[in-house]
Amino acid sequence: MRTDTPRMQEVMIGVGLRHAHYGDVLADRAAIDFIEVHSENFFGRGGAARAILSEVAEQYPISLHSTAMGLGSDSAIPEAYLMALQGLVEMVSPILVSDHAAFTWSQLNGLPVHAGDLLPLAYNEETLERISRNIARCQHTLDRRLLLENVSAYLTPANSSLSETAFLTAVADESGCGLLVDLNNIVVNARNAGSSDVEGDARAWLDQIAPHHVGELHLAGYSEVSEGEIAIDDHARPVSDVVWSLYAHALRRFGAVPTLIEWDNDLPDWQVLLSEADKARQIAHKVLNDRA
Template sequence: MSYQLTQRQNHKSISSEQSQVLPLIGVGLRHVHYQDALTSPFNIDFVEVHVENFFAKGGITQAILNDIKAQYAVSLHATSLGLGSTEPVPEPHLKRFSELVEQVQPILVSDHACFSWGQLNDLTIHAGDLLPVPFNQESLAVMVANVNKVQQQLGRRILVENLSAYITPANSTMSESEFLIELCRQTDCRLLLDLNNLMVNAINTQAANSKQNGAHDKATKPVDLALAQLYEFPSHVIGEIHLAGCSPVGETGVMIDDHSQPVSGDVWRLYETALTRFGAVPTLIEWDMDLPDWQTLCQQAQLARKIAKQVLPCH
């Protein structure tokens, strides 16, 4: 599938061929930090905002968005496209999404490898969550068609994020990595590799296996499982990295990707490896619950920058 980038869109996009000594480092911008972000920018290269928070036309939300994009490079991150849904995203929704991309001219546009849309009583509804898809040829064909449609509508490449999933869909015939790599091959999209999601899935997979087998495999650490999956991705498909924290669910051994904590030591270890393997990929700190103050959030970004300077050569 080919699609055309306008000169203006191409200028504000980050191509895989762009050579940077160090990665762009950004933070997810939430409403409690709007004022601080505008008055105390620290050393932040870009901010990520959730597209759906700015669907309303006019009013205070658009004024805030205009102020943000006047000061920062912006990444638009979505949760509503449902790229793995057999029910296509409603045209009015996609049209408004496209209008925001045109308005903001973001450096990156992304959503998730999930399904969200379905039919109920002849109405198209959104699940309100990011639901996992089975990794098979049927699901791949659906997601390929949807990604191609979105990219054609936007006139630019998008990034697709790997999911944190708490159930394993039946009928998978390939691994998550194989599925996502093939998605990139068929659509020319790129991956937003969420390292915390890799870690959460590794922890939960080990917990599930322990419960099923009645024994805990102490020889294999979850971080080693996550590292093994990271090495399955070729560098040319990675367009962005997300870093975040997670929380345990009581004594169950299950971990929830709630973005309520600082980035863990294991995820920082994954990041070091990712930089070595993939190079200077734009990197974002996510923090969505139990939000810290703006300075603490920015300190996480500066830690990512410090690690990048230590890992990458010739900075």
């Protein structure tokens, strides 16, 4: 007869750190397991921002989330960008490093340009080959696995021959990267595609992703817009009810995956952000341990 207590499964819960909360995060050790920062905000070689990051990294594990690497760009990622990211990786020894399935580097009037946004990809063999090559180079430079996040897309590029989930799966298989599954982005895309069952379609999306590929989950909210308008993944609201529901589904499918609360605009008080993290922790505890 088994006498030991079954081991409880817990999920690492983190929050995104933005400038307005720098003082709060350093004032008291919060009940969170990691802090995510946007890598490019700390690309300066020195100064106050890097000093704060260094202090935060002494108190919390760090996740470096890039928004500008443009892994799906037809051109290679500039060496200067990779060197800056590598320097940051060496500085904070992050537990996770991630960016998006998007492009941003290109040419404009014959000159190099960075688009400053997460631009949508055509899901086809050519893009698959290019993004896999860019990810492989990045992983080689950083000497670690990268997580690739699904994005909200407001345009549908021509020339797609694969579904988004088939494309992401193929990239993960080809490059060895993991996937960062952003539940809010799935919801926003389903809504903008005119889905009559957003949650059902989002669940189906999750069911097409193999659990072994998933390395992190992002939870966020978005501002509702009127009928006929395109919803934007603005991270300006609390996590929505549909995303909380999807989170439970994702945990049942993917297991105890590190989870992040994202809130980038119209920032709430730090305590509100922490209460969202606490809610995620409670859901994860219930889902995973009921299942166990």
